[in-house]
Structures are given as C-alpha cells and as structure tokens.
Amino acid sequence: MAxxxxxxxxxxxxxxxxxxxxxxxxxxxxxxxxxQAAGMSEDEAVRDARRLFGNYTSQxxxxxxxxxxxxxxxxxxxxxxxxxxxxxxxxFTTVVILTLALGIGANxxxxxxxxxxxxxxxxxxxxxxxVKLTQTRKQSPFVAPVRLEDWNRLSSTFQAISGWYAEDxxxxxxxxxxxxSRALVAPRFLQVLGVAPIIGRDFxxxxxxxxxxxxxxxxxxxxLRRFGGxxxxxxxxxxxxxxxxxxxxxxxxxxLFPGRDVDLWxxxxxxxxxxxxxxxxxxxxxxRMKLGVTVEQARANLATVQSNLGNQFPKTDAGMGVSIEPxxxxxxxxxxxxxxxxxxxxTLLLLIACTNIATLLLSRAAGRQxxxxxxxxxxxxxxxxxxxxxxxxxxxxxxxxxxxLVMAAGASRVFPVLARDLPRIEEIxxxxxxxxxxxxxxxxxxxxxxxxxxxRGTRRSLAGxxxxxxxxxxxxxxxxxxxxxxxxxxxxxxxxxxxxxxxxSLQELGRVSPGFEAEHVLALHISSNWGETSDFKASxxxxxxxxxxxxxxxxxxxxxxxxxxxxxxxxxxxxVNTAEGRAPSEPKMLAESRAVNPSYxxxxxxxxxxxxxxxxxxxxxGMMVNRSFADAYLGGSSAIGHRLFQPGNxxxxxxxxxxxxxxxxxxxxxxxxxxxxxxxxxxxxxxSYFLVRTKVAPAALVETVRRKIHELEPLRSVYDVIPLSxxxxxxxxxxxxxxxxxxxxxTTAVLLACIGLYGTLRYMVSIRQREVGLRLALGAMRAQIxxxxxxxxxxxxxxxxxxxxxxxEAAGRLMSGMLFGVxxxxxxxxxxxxxxxxxxxxxxxxxxxxRASRLEPMQVLREG
Amino acid sequence: MGAKKNDILQGTLVLLILKTLASSxxxxxxxxxxxxxxxxDQLLRVEEGSLYPALHRMEQEGxxxxxxxxxxxxxxxxxxSLTAQGRKQLNQxxxxxxxxxxxxxxxxxxx
Numbered sequence: 001m002a003x004x005x006x007x008x009x010x011x012x013x014x015x016x017x018x019x020x021x022x023x024x025x026x027x028x029x030x031x032x033x034x035x036q037a038a039g040m041s042e043d044e045a046v047r048d049a050r051r052l053f054g055n056y057t058s059q060x061x062x063x064x065x066x067x068x069x070x071x072x073x074x075x076x077x078x079x080x081x082x083x084x085x086x087x088x089x090x091x092f093t094t095v096v097i098l099t100l101a102l103g104i105g106a107n108x109x110x111x112x113x114x115x116x117x118x119x120x121x122x123x124x125x126x127x128x129x130x131v132k133l134t135q136t137r138k139q140s141p142f143v144a145p146v147r148l149e150d151w152n153r154l155s156s157t158f159q160a161i162s163g164w165y166a167e168d169x170x171x172x173x174x175x176x177x178x179x180x181s182r183a184l185v186a187p188r189f190l191q192v193l194g195v196a197p198i199i200g201r202d203f204x205x206x207x208x209x210x211x212x213x214x215x216x217x218x219x220x221x222x223x224l225r226r227f228g229g230x231x232x233x234x235x236x237x238x239x240x241x242x243x244x245x246x247x248x249x250x251x252x253x254x255x256l257f258p259g260r261d262v263d264l265w266x267x268x269x270x271x272x273x274x275x276x277x278x279x280x281x282x283x284x285x286x287x288r289m290k291l292g293v294t295v296e297q298a299r300a301n302l303a304t305v306q307s308n309l310g311n312q313f314p315k316t317d318a319g320m321g322v323s324i325e326p327x328x329x330x331x332x333x334x335x336x337x338x339x340x341x342x343x344x345x346x347t348l349l350l351l352i353a354c355t356n357i358a359t360l361l362l363s364r365a366a367g368r369q370x371x372x373x374x375x376x377x378x379x380x381x382x383x384x385x386x387x388x389x390x391x392x393x394x395x396x397x398x399x400x401x402x403x404x405l406v407m408a409a410g411a412s413r414v415f416p417v418l419a420r421d422l423p424r425i426e427e428i429x430x431x432x433x434x435x436x437x438x439x440x441x442x443x444x445x446x447x448x449x450x451x452x453x454x455x456r457g458t459r460r461s462l463a464g465x466x467x468x469x470x471x472x473x474x475x476x477x478x479x480x481x482x483x484x485x486x487x488x489x490x491x492x493x494x495x496x497x498x499x500x501x502x503x504x505s506l507q508e509l510g511r512v513s514p515g516f517e518a519e520h521v522l523a524l525h526i527s528s529n530w531g532e533t534s535d536f537k538a539s540x541x542x543x544x545x546x547x548x549x550x551x552x553x554x555x556x557x558x559x560x561x562x563x564x565x566x567x568x569x570x571x572x573x574x575x576v577n578t579a580e581g582r583a584p585s586e587p588k589m590l591a592e593s594r595a596v597n598p599s600y601x602x603x604x605x606x607x608x609x610x611x612x613x614x615x616x617x618x619x620x621x622g623m624m625v626n627r628s629f630a631d632a633y634l635g636g637s638s639a640i641g642h643r644l645f646q647p648g649n650x651x652x653x654x655x656x657x658x659x660x661x662x663x664x665x666x667x668x669x670x671x672x673x674x675x676x677x678x679x680x681x682x683x684x685x686x687x688s689y690f691l692v693r694t695k696v697a698p699a700a701l702v703e704t705v706r707r708k709i710h711e712l713e714p715l716r717s718v719y720d721v722i723p724l725s726x727x728x729x730x731x732x733x734x735x736x737x738x739x740x741x742x743x744x745x746x747t748t749a750v751l752l753a754c755i756g757l758y759g760t761l762r763y764m765v766s767i768r769q770r771e772v773g774l775r776l777a778l779g780a781m782r783a784q785i786x787x788x789x790x791x792x793x794x795x796x797x798x799x800x801x802x803x804x805x806x807x808x809e810a811a812g813r814l815m816s817g818m819l820f821g822v823x824x825x826x827x828x829x830x831x832x833x834x835x836x837x838x839x840x841x842x843x844x845x846x847x848x849x850x851r852a853s854r855l856e857p858m859q860v861l862r863e864g
Numbered sequence: 865m866g867a868k869k870n871d872i873l874q875g876t877l878v879l880l881i882l883k884t885l886a887s888s889x890x891x892x893x894x895x896x897x898x899x900x901x902x903x904x905d906q907l908l909r910v911e912e913g914s915l916y917p918a919l920h921r922m923e924q925e926g927x928x929x930x931x932x933x934x935x936x937x938x939x940x941x942x943x944x945s946l947t948a949q950g951r952k953q954l955n956q957x958x959x960x961x962x963x964x965x966x967x968x969x970x971x972x973x974x975x
Contacts, residue, residue, distance in 0.1 A: 006924060023893065023942045027912060030894040033937075054913050062913070066920035 100400025105407030163283030200249025365457025393450030493804025508821030515664030561683025611659030773860030
C-alpha cells in the first residue's frame with residue numbers, strides 16, 4: 001500500500017533527507033538532555049549521545065532505505081549519471097541521437113503505413129465481416145441485379161448483400177457542368193457497410209423500388225464545397241443530367257466507399273424493367289457475413305445457392321461459381337508486398353544504425369577504462385557498471401526515438417503526397433500503437449547497441465590491465481570492432497543490391513517496346529451515363545461527332561475511343577468461341593477483351609498486319625484480334641473470316657474477324673502481350689477514354705480540345721485531360737516510389753557503414769599512435785603504414801560484401817515478384833553494388849590511414 | 865560499543881514496538897526506547913541503529929502511522945501510533961511469540 005509513497009520519496013530526495021535528519025537529531029538531543037541531567041557537562045553529554053547513536057550518516061542512510069523504492073532510486077541515479085556523462089561529450093551524443101532518430105523514425109514511419117493499411121480493420125463496424133463476391137467462369141465478374149437479389153434472398157450466411165457500379169455525371173446546377181462521380185448502388189448498400197449518414201437518412205424502401213421517388217446521398221466533401229456545410233442542404237436538389245434529384249443525406253467525411261472520388265450515391269432499383277436480364281454485367285458485389293460466420297462457410301453456402309440457380313436457369317447460370325474474398329484483402333492486398341519490402345529495408349537500416357553505434361560505444365568504453373576501473377576498485381559490481389553503461393544507451397535511444405517520432409509524424413503527412421493511389425492512405429497517422437512500437441524500437445535499439453559494449457567494456461581483465469595498456473607500444477587487435485564493420489557492410493550490401501535490382505527493373509520497363517506509341521497522345525474523359533447507352537444509335541453518333549470535331553483541330557493527327565487505355569494494368573479476360581464451334585479437344589479460347597473504335601489502331605500506332613480494319617457501323621459487326629490470338633487459336637492468318645461470340649453474353653453480337661493487328665502490351669507495360677480480341681464498338685459507354693494523337697506536345701492542346709468539346713457538347717463535362725504517357729507512368733508510381741525509397745535507404749545504409757568503418761579506423765589509429773610512431777622512427781615507409789590500415793579495413797569490408805551478396809541473393813528471391821527483366825541474382829547489379837561499396841570503403845579507410853602515416857614519430861613517442 | 869545489555873532478538877523488535885504503541889496513544893522514537901527499557905527493568909536495550917529502520921519499515925507496511933508533533937519540552941518530534949492493521953499484526957506476532965517461547969521452553973525442559 002505504501003509503494004507509491006516510496007516512489008514519491010524517491011522523487012523528492014531533499015525533503016525525505018531533511019525529515020530523517022530532523023527525526024534522528026531529536027533522538028540525539030533527547031539523549032544528551034538525559035545524560036546532562038545525570039550530571040555530565042553539556043559538551044560531554046552531546047559527544048556521548050552522538051557516540052551512543054553510532055555512525056549518524058549510515059543510520060540516516062539505513063533508515064532512508066526503508067522509505068524509498070530502491071530500484072527506482074538507483075535507476076534515477078543511473079539516469080542522472082548517464083545524462084551528465086552524455087552532456088560532457090556533445091558531439092558523440094548528437095551523432096548517436098541523429099543516427100538513431102533516422103533509424104527509428106524511418107521504421108516508425110513505415111510501420112505507421114503498415115498499421116493503417118494492413119493491420120487495422122477496414123473503417124467500418126465489424127469490417128472483418130465484409131467480403132467481396134464475384135461470379136467466376138463465363139463472362140465478366142460483374143453481377144446482374146437479379147442474381148444479386150437471388151443471392152441476398154437465398155443465402156443463409158449473410159446479413160445482407162449489396163453492390164455498386166460507378167459512373168461519372170455532369171452536375172448542372174453550377175455555372176459550368178461539373179463532373180461528379182456517382183455510385184449507383186443496389187438496395188441495402190449502407191446496411192452492408194454499417195454506416196449511416198451524419199445528416200438526413202438512408203434510402204427508404206420506396207426509393208429502392210422502380211418508379212419510387214428519386215434520392216441522392218452526397219459526400220461530406222461535396223456538402224462542404226457546395227453547401228458550405230449547411231444542414232439545410234438536405235432537401236435541396238442537384239441537377240444530374242436531365243433530372244433534378246433531391247438530397248436526402250450527407251455521408252461522414254471518413255466514408256470513401258467505393259472510391260475516394262465518389263461524391264454521390266443513388267439507388268438503382270432491382271425491379272426496373274431494364275434490370276431483369278440475368279446476363280447484364282453491372283454490379284461489383286459486397287456482402288456482410290453474419291457474425292461468427294467464416295469466409296469458408298460463406299463460400300460453401302453461396303456455392304450451393306448458385307448451383308441451385310444453375311439448375312433453375314441453366315442457360316445463364318449453369319456452371320457459374322461464386323468467389324468470395326475478404327474486402328480488406330481486395331482493398332489492400334496489392335500493396336502488401338511493397339509495404340513489407342519497405343519495412344524489411346528500414347529494419348535493416350535500423351540494424352545498421354545500431355551496429356554503427358555499437359562500434360562507437362566500444363571505442364567509447366575503451367576510452368573510459370580508467371573511469372570504469374576506478375568504479376570497480378571502489379567496489380561497484382560488474383552488473384551495476386554494465387547497467388550504468390546501458391542506461392546511457394537507453395537515454396540516447398529514447399532521445400532518438402522521440403526525434404524519430406517527430407520524423408514519422410512528418411512522414412505520415414508526406415505519404416499522401418508521394419503515393420496518392422495507395423489504398424487507405426488517408427487513414428495513416430500516429431496512434432497509440434505507433435507510440436508503443438517506437439518505444440519498443442528504442443528498447444530493442446538499446447540492447448542491440450548497448451549490450452555488447454556493456455559486456456565487453458566491463459571485463460575486469462580489460463579494466464585491470466588498464467594501467468599497463470595505455471603504456472604498451474603494441475595494442476590489442478580489436479577484432480570485435482571489425483566484425484561489427486563487416487556486419488554493417490553486409491547489411492548495406494543487401495539493401496543496396498535490393499535497390500539496384502528495383503532500379504534495373506524500372507530501367508528495363510522504360511526500355512520495353514510496348515507495341516504502341518504512348519508519346520504525343522492526350523487522354524480524356526467526357527461525361528455520359530449508362531442510361532444513354534440504351535440508344536446505341538444516338539450515342540454512336542455523338543461519339544462520331546466528337547471524334548470528327550477533335551480531328552478538325554489543327555495539330556491533331558487522329559483520335560479514337562477505348563474503354564481502357566493501353567499500357568496500364570487492367571485485366572478483363574473472357575472466354576470466346578467461334579460461331580461454328582470448336583472441338584472439345586481444342587483449348588478454350590481465353591482472351592483479353594478490349595472495346596475500341598476502329599481508329600484506335602491508327603491513333604495508337606498499332607500496325608495492321610493482315611486483312612482489313614473493322615468498321616464501326618453495327619450492321620457489319622466486325623472485330624480485330626492480335627497476332628498472339630490468331631497464332632494461338634486460329635492458325636495465324638487463317639483467323640480472318642471466323643465469327644467470334646462470347647458464350648453467355650448475348651449483348652455482344654457475334655462478330656467477324658476482319659484483320660489481325662500487331663501485339664501490344666495492352667494490359668500493362670510489365671506484362672508480355674497475351675491473346676487479345678478487340679470489339680469494334682467501344683466508346684459510347686460511360687468512363688470511356690478519348691485518345692487524341694497530337695503533332696505537338698499533347699499538353700499544349702489541352703485548352704483547345706476542351707473548348708472544342710464544349711462547343712459540340714455544352715452539357716457535358718470534360719475531365720482528367722492528361723497525356724497518355726503520364727497516365728501510364730502514374731500506373732507505375734508505386735513501383736517508382738518504392739524504388740526511390742529503397743534507394744534512399746540503401747544510400748543511407750552505405751553511408752552509415754562507411755562512417756562506421758571510418759570511425760573504427762580512426763580509433764585504431766588513435767590508440768596505435770605510439771606503435772606507428774615507433775615503426776616510422778625505425779624506418780618504415782609511410783606508404784606501408786597507409787597500406788596496413790587500408791588492408792585492415794578492406795579485409796572487414798570484403799568479408800562483409802561476401803556475406804552481403806549471399807543475403808542479397810536470398811532477398812532477391814523474396815522480391816522476385818517485383819522484378820521486371822532482371823534476375824534476382826543479376827551479375828551486373830551485384831557486381832556494381834560490390835564495386836560501389838568497395839570504392840567508398842577504400843575512400844573511408846584512406847583518410848584515417850593517411851592521417852596515421854603523417855604522424856610525427858618523435859612527437860608521438862615523446863608524448864607517450 | 866561497550867558492554868551490551870541483552871540485545872534484542874532479531875525480529876522481536878517489531879513485536880516490542882507494536883506492544884509499546886498499543887499501550888499508549890502516540891510516542892516518538894526516543895520514548896519508545898525508554899519505555900522498552902523501563903518496562904523490561906533495563907533487561908532490554910533498543911539499539912538506535914535498528915530502531916529507526918524498523919519504525920520506517922513498519923510505517924511503509926502500514927502497521928503504524930507517523931505525524932510531526934511537539935514534545936513537552938517544545939521540541940519537534942515524529943510521533944508514531946498504531947493503525948488497525950498494526951493491531952492485527954500485534955495479535956499475530958504475540959500468538960507466534962507465545963508458540964515460540966513455549967516450544968523453546970519445552971525443548972529446554974526435556975533436553
């Protein structure tokens with residue numbers, strides 16, 4: 001019960017001490033009074049009373065021990081000593097704190113990203129119950145509204161299933177049409193996500209039925225921007241396309257689903273007549289599993305549901321499966337590898353920093369042998385001296401960690417700028433877990449840096465031999481220091497090799513011939529919605545009119561439309577078949593599907609190899625295939641004339657292959673071309689790209705193009721106008737970012753390792769001054785001295801390089817999934833890395849070696 | 865240290881202090897030594913070296929509490945008094961002391 005008082009007493013040592021002395025001196029005075037009363041003189045009485053009392057100071061001390069928490073007391077005393085010792089060597093202290101701040105700060109920063117993106121559940125209540133459902137086999141992963149309703153009704157493992165698709169709208173109540181992204185959602189959308197509007201309400205059941213009142217929920221961002229955060233916004237209307245839609249609620253600022261650019265949510269009623277086909281491909285489907293249901297149970301349940309549907313609707317549903325993945329996995333799975341890679345590299349960096357500091361501390365401990373041996377001779381135990389040394393490191397680590405935390409806080413602001421597209425980036429920030437993690441880092445760093453020097457620095461034999469050591473002419477070999485240098489070099493080589501491989505991958509990616517020309521192409525969107533696609537003729541005419549208008553601009557060499565853009569990773573694999581059918585023995589025809597208009601090939605400079613170009617009047621129903629497709633499935637040029645259709649998708653009319661075009665890296669620069677079919681009816685669906693080939697720099701035409709389109713289509717907004725090369729490079733921004741970061745860490749690592757080498761050699765030189773002086777006096781050549789020290793350093797470096805190369809080989813294999821065009825054991829990279837490290841190490845060891853050779857022998861010997 | 869009277873057996877000092885404080889309301893350290901010496905007819909002498917550490921340890925244990933006060937001679941002293949917990953402790957220690965002395969006495973009788 002009194003422990004807090006014991007701690008309190010430690011924290012106010014002065015007061016405790018004063019009270020004790022007051023109490024004990026009272027005792028002595030009382031005793032003196034008594035003795036005086038018995039007839040002694042006053043002086044005698046006082047002296048006798050003191051004598052009877054015993055050693056006054058030690059009495060106070062012994063009594064005090066009862067009043068305080070001894071552990072805390074000695075910890076505080078150690079702390080005071082540590083701070084005093086560190087303040088006396090400000091340069092050393094600053095270097096160590098900065099090194100640790102860098103190591104721990106980088107570590108905490110990357111951990112804060114990992115924590116927010118990978119570790120924390122999605123920002124929805126019981127987010128782990130959320131899953132994404134996709135239909136497998138046949139046509140597309142997107143699900144027809146009726147099937148979604150079937151799943152929701154028939155499954156027993158889900159609280160609710162819903163879905164969404166997004167389209168871009170022109171909102172017309174402002175001065176200029178503004179492009180807004182709208183998610184059209186199936187009923188129960190907010191119920192599945194477990195989020196409610198902050199103002200207003202969710203959709204009513206009438207609004208979820210066809211013919212019911214229209215309604216829209218708006219984003220917090222739009223609410224602030226358009227309505228200044230006024231609660232009266234609910235009830236006002238937005239003009240979306242041709243209709244006025246009342247606002248029924250505002251979503252919370254943290255609600256960014258399905259995408260951070262979505263500003264509007266409305267219901268797409270499942271009972272609408274146009275939503276009844278089981279073949280339509282609309283929804284990305286999400287579901288909330290009942291509590292306690294596992295993903296496996298949900299999978300089994302939905303498999304049964306869908307197989308029953310297959311029996312009921314053999315034409316559309318037979319053979320279809322349902323794949324279920326946790327929503328979190330879908331959201332963040334793509335960046336997991338990159339984040340752990342970065343985490344691994346900053347951990348290596350921290351290890352290097354700790355090793356570096358350990359070498360510094362070894363030298364420092366050696367320099368303090370005198371102080372340490374004095375303590376031993378005064379009776380200190382080895383444990384208490386080692387604790388004292390460790391306390392110094394703890395102080396350094398905590399200071400470094402505090403500074404590192406500031407760095408990490410800064411980094412969490414920088415992340416969103418560097419990696420805009422990282423999922424959940426807006427959730428990165430400091431929280432309690434980061435604080436604990438940083439503290440754990442500081443403690444781990446304390447032991448990593450401090451344990452070895454504390455153990456070695458307190459060896460009695462070392463301390464005992466001190467008196468002779470300082471006078472010896474030849475000093476010990478200090479193997480441990482060089483081992484630590486080797487460790488640093490090994491870790492640095494590993495990091496640098498990893499960075500080198502990523503850099504080479506990026507270079508290779510830039511060198512790849514994509515099969516199309518991305519330069520001088522401007523990409524842009526023009527708003528439209530799915531409703532308009534029902535009138536194919538009108539939307540087709542509109543696209544043609546826009547393309548003609550674009551082509552009439554001086555400086556434009558051609559234009560086209562496409563649902564996707566080449567060179568950016570997009571997978572849309574489908575199964576096609578020939579109208580005449582194929583023997584079961586022949587392989588299934590799997591192909592990437594692209595919807596473009598006929599001028600696409602000329603605009604993108606994809607060469608026509610055989611046959612003619614398709615035309616885009618619907619009656620002729622022509623299509624193109626790439627060379628890989630023709631060679632793989634239809635015997636090369638004999639492919640022309642075959643009619644292809646997509647089983648299970650009656651929206652795609654069987655089309656005739658009119659020509660074969662060259663292979664282009666349609667689905668990503670880093671992926672070899674795969675068999676691809678081009679349907680020649682692209683361009684009229686929402687979200688399609690318009691691609692404009694320009695004779696001048698594409699950026700110069702942005703305004704002209706905007707004005708032209710506004711002239712032709714005043715009610716539509718034009719947005720995301722950006723050169724195609726920029727779009728492609730954005731798609732690889734994550735690659736670039738992780739490469740840059742890793743290169744930065746690797747450079748820092750090499751620098752740290754070199755500083756470690758330099759420091760070690762300088763220390764060697766300083767303790768071997770007398771030996772060097774003697775040898776010089778005996779006629780040794782200065783070059784010999786230089787060679788000796790450089791050799792000593794390089795021996796450690798070379799051993800480190802060898803170990804580092806072995807580790808780099810292993811690390812390279814771990815990251816082989818991120819490499820492009822280079823093997824994990826790429827000789828050129830590894831040799832280059834070794835070369836760089838050795839070259840820098842030679843420089844780092846030359847400086848102290850030359851210093852040693854410049855010593856004045858007489859001066860050194862006389863001083864000793 | 866000169867001729868010692870009977871040194872107090874290790875561990876019994878606490879019992880003596882508890883008993884002393886149980887008989888009066890508040891006492892300072894010097895009075896406690898005096899009381900023990902007087903009541904034991906000078907048979908027992910409390911060493912200052914063990915008294916104050918013992919008092920402070922007992923205070924931390926919560927058996928006694930201390931407060932500053934003024935003596936008749938108008939001096940500042942630290943007065944100790946028994947707590948409820950201390951009273952319980954006294955009962956226990958008294959019981960175990962009786963068991964101990966009885967045990968020792970029997971051994972002495974039979975040996």
